[in-house]
Amino acid sequence: MPDLADKSIVITGGSSGIGAATAIECARAGMDCVLVARRRDRLAEVAAEVARLGRRAELVACDIADPRSSEAILDAAERAFGGFHAVFANAGYGLERDVLATPIDEMRRMFEVNFFSGADLLQQAARRLIAAERPGHLLMCSSCVAKFTLPRHGAYSATKAAQAMVARAMRSELAHHGIEVSTVHPVTTTTEFFEVAAGEDRRHLRNGIPPHVPALFVQKPDRIGKAVVRCLRRPHPEVWTSHVVRLVAGAFTAFPSLQEWVMRGEARKYRARDARTSASKPGPDAKNAGPAGESSGG
Numbered sequence: 001m002p003d004l005a006d007k008s009i010v011i012t013g014g015s016s017g018i019g020a021a022t023a024i025e026c027a028r029a030g031m032d033c034v035l036v037a038r039r040r041d042r043l044a045e046v047a048a049e050v051a052r053l054g055r056r057a058e059l060v061a062c063d064i065a066d067p068r069s070s071e072a073i074l075d076a077a078e079r080a081f082g083g084f085h086a087v088f089a090n091a092g093y094g095l096e097r098d099v100l101a102t103p104i105d106e107m108r109r110m111f112e113v114n115f116f117s118g119a120d121l122l123q124q125a126a127r128r129l130i131a132a133e134r135p136g137h138l139l140m141c142s143s144c145v146a147k148f149t150l151p152r153h154g155a156y157s158a159t160k161a162a163q164a165m166v167a168r169a170m171r172s173e174l175a176h177h178g179i180e181v182s183t184v185h186p187v188t189t190t191t192e193f194f195e196v197a198a199g200e201d202r203r204h205l206r207n208g209i210p211p212h213v214p215a216l217f218v219q220k221p222d223r224i225g226k227a228v229v230r231c232l233r234r235p236h237p238e239v240w241t242s243h244v245v246r247l248v249a250g251a252f253t254a255f256p257s258l259q260e261w262v263m264r265g266e267a268r269k270y271r272a273r274d275a276r277t278s279a280s281k282p283g284p285d286a287k288n289a290g291p292a293g294e295s296s297g298g
């Protein structure tokens, strides 16, 4: 089992949620971190926690959709720590929208952030590891909804499936260089994700998550962070923290009619909720109620 002490990891989306929790778990395992996100103040809070655990954190405040970001992030890792052992392309966001209510420009933006930025970072990281003849571990934060989709999550789950497919191919292509590639498939996790995905109207959320998600499927971000550290220690293709959802994903693949039945039921619930929301909304706001609503994915 490889020792992680004194190795370093680059984590995008390190200012909150799964990325921040993973940074803290990596620091507990003896790793230094390069933390990337747009909010520098929030990165600094996570860095302070990493420092309390006796490790160092280098901060890169940037929008990962900027095409120059991957180079800047990896340069920062080389300056601060002489390179990196692992890269966790984790930054991303969701959008709770029917496909028809999602303008193509918004879909493109989500693909830029969730898919292209992560793919670019992993490509550039792999090239640097190969050039330095060093082993390493590249991870992509995908989702359980990479394996199936849900109403109002079509575009988001498309980004997550694209991430998983590219990373899976890279895993076999890079193995002979000693480079591991893994995808991470969280279920509903208590982070800022659902507030971001809901946009301005967050009234349907309870404690930041959709109220109808069974407690069995709701997890804290440190659970993902710990699972990522286990994967760094003992590399495997996919990180799952819910065996139940993993089995459901398998059943949906084997029996598409089952997925169809579940999805139609979910879509009916959304429509009923929209009707209740627009009935309770005063005046002109009601016109915006339409396609946005609860999310059970992530």
Ligand SMILES: NC(=O)c1ccc[n+]([C@@H]2O[C@H](COP(=O)([O-])OP(=O)(O)OC[C@H]3O[C@@H](n4cnc5c(N)ncnc54)[C@H](OP(=O)(O)O)[C@@H]3O)[C@@H](O)[C@H]2O)c1
Residues within 6 Å of the ligand: 012, 013, 014, 015, 016, 017, 018, 019, 036, 037, 038, 039, 040, 042, 062, 063, 064, 065, 090, 091, 092, 093, 094, 113, 141, 142, 143, 144, 185, 186, 187, 188, 189, 190, 191, 192, 193, 194, 196, 297, 298
């Ligand atoms: N929460 C869930 O239920 C769930 C389930 C499955 C998968 N996931 C995946 O887990 C990953 C992390 O999400 P989370 O749940 O931890 O949500 P979160 O708390 O909202 O964290 C998202 C992170 O991504 C960063 N980010 C977003 N857009 C960015 C951009 N353009 N440039 C740089 N950084 C950006 C955010 O930082 P700034 O805002 O400071 O830039 C933040 O640190 C995402 O890829 C998400 O799809 C989440």
